Amino acid sequence: MKTELTPELNWPEERYRLQWILFDRGYLLGDAEVSGWLWSHDRVVHVLGAEPEGLMLGSWFGQPVAVAEVDEASIKAASIKATRRVALRSALLASPMQQALLARAAQVLRFDRDHRFCSRCGRQLEMLLHELARRCQDCQLDYYPRIHPCVIMLVTQGPLMLLAEGVRFAQPILSCLAGFVEAGETAETAVHREVFEESGLEIANLCYVASQAWPFPHSLMLGFLAEYERGILNPDPAELVRAQWVHPGERHRVAPEGTLARLLIDQHCQRVLGHGYFTQED
Numbered sequence: 001m002k003t004e005l006t007p008e009l010n011w012p013e014e015r016y017r018l019q020w021i022l023f024d025r026g027y028l029l030g031d032a033e034v035s036g037w038l039w040s041h042d043r044v045v046h047v048l049g050a051e052p053e054g055l056m057l058g059s060w061f062g063q064p065v066a067v068a069e070v071d072e073a074s075i076k077a078a079s080i081k082a083t084r085r086v087a088l089r090s091a092l093l094a095s096p097m098q099q100a101l102l103a104r105a106a107q108v109l110r111f112d113r114d115h116r117f118c119s120r121c122g123r124q125l126e127m128l129l130h131e132l133a134r135r136c137q138d139c140q141l142d143y144y145p146r147i148h149p150c151v152i153m154l155v156t157q158g159p160l161m162l163l164a165e166g167v168r169f170a171q172p173i174l175s176c177l178a179g180f181v182e183a184g185e186t187a188e189t190a191v192h193r194e195v196f197e198e199s200g201l202e203i204a205n206l207c208y209v210a211s212q213a214w215p216f217p218h219s220l221m222l223g224f225l226a227e228y229e230r231g232i233l234n235p236d237p238a239e240l241v242r243a244q245w246v247h248p249g250e251r252h253r254v255a256p257e258g259t260l261a262r263l264l265i266d267q268h269c270q271r272v273l274g275h276g277y278f279t280q281e282d
């Protein structure tokens with residue numbers, strides 16, 4: 001199978017082939033001279049004065065890519081205009097082509113930072129060479145990057161779609177219902193449970209659509225469409241500011257392009273209207 005991103009741990013001997021992704025405390029640093037988020041190896045060595053300590057991510061369209069945490073202030077004064085600095089979330093939304101690579105980069109860096117010691121005995125962990133994992137030699141316990149499955153679902157009733165504003169949203173937009181999969185639960189059960197808990201509605205005819213790595217901090221979003229079956233809309237105030245049935249022709253501020261929520265909304269609108277959703281801003 002050929003994919004854009006192949007996880008790989010071996011560093012290339014021909015260093016000039018290497019490309020870099022640079023983070024500075026949750027922000028991506030981009031090379032001001034190129035679009036996207038990949039730096040050439042020569043350019044990184046030039047602006048930092050040396051090759052940074054980094055972690056290998058794998059190959060991206062056949063080219064090896066590594067990630068490093070750097071301090072933007074340490075970039076040489078002569079090259080201080082070399083960078084663009086963008087929050088990871090904004091970069092993910094603006095770079096659909098590089099989304100998977102950026103999500104991996106952020107999660108690998110977080111794994112490196114947060115998994116230094118054994119959570120059972122406290123001993124320092126050793127890096128494994130053949131896979132992205134660390135081992136406690138006393139406990140024989142291996143630690144891998146954490147991935148938390150979440151479900152996100154668009155509930156429809158004929159042409160109408162159930163959209164909601166979550167209490168934790170940074171902005172007042174409408175999006176799909178979503179929640180974490182509990183231990184021991186299937187994704188399908190989680191969809192039924194979350195919809196019922198958050199809206200009071202029962203649903204049927206689940207249809208899996210797509211998934212998306214969402215590194216805040218380590219979610220794997222599983223996207224579903226589902227049809228309303230019965231119940232009266234009764235939003236849970238602990239989770240939702242509001243929830244409402246929306247016709248695809250109405251204009252609201254909804255989840256931005258690049259998110260799985262928007263993909264689900266656009267797919268439904270495509271079926272009803274023949275085109276994706278037009279937001280209030282369009």
Ligand SMILES: [Zn+2]
Binds near residue numbers: 118123136
């Ligand atoms: Zn241990």
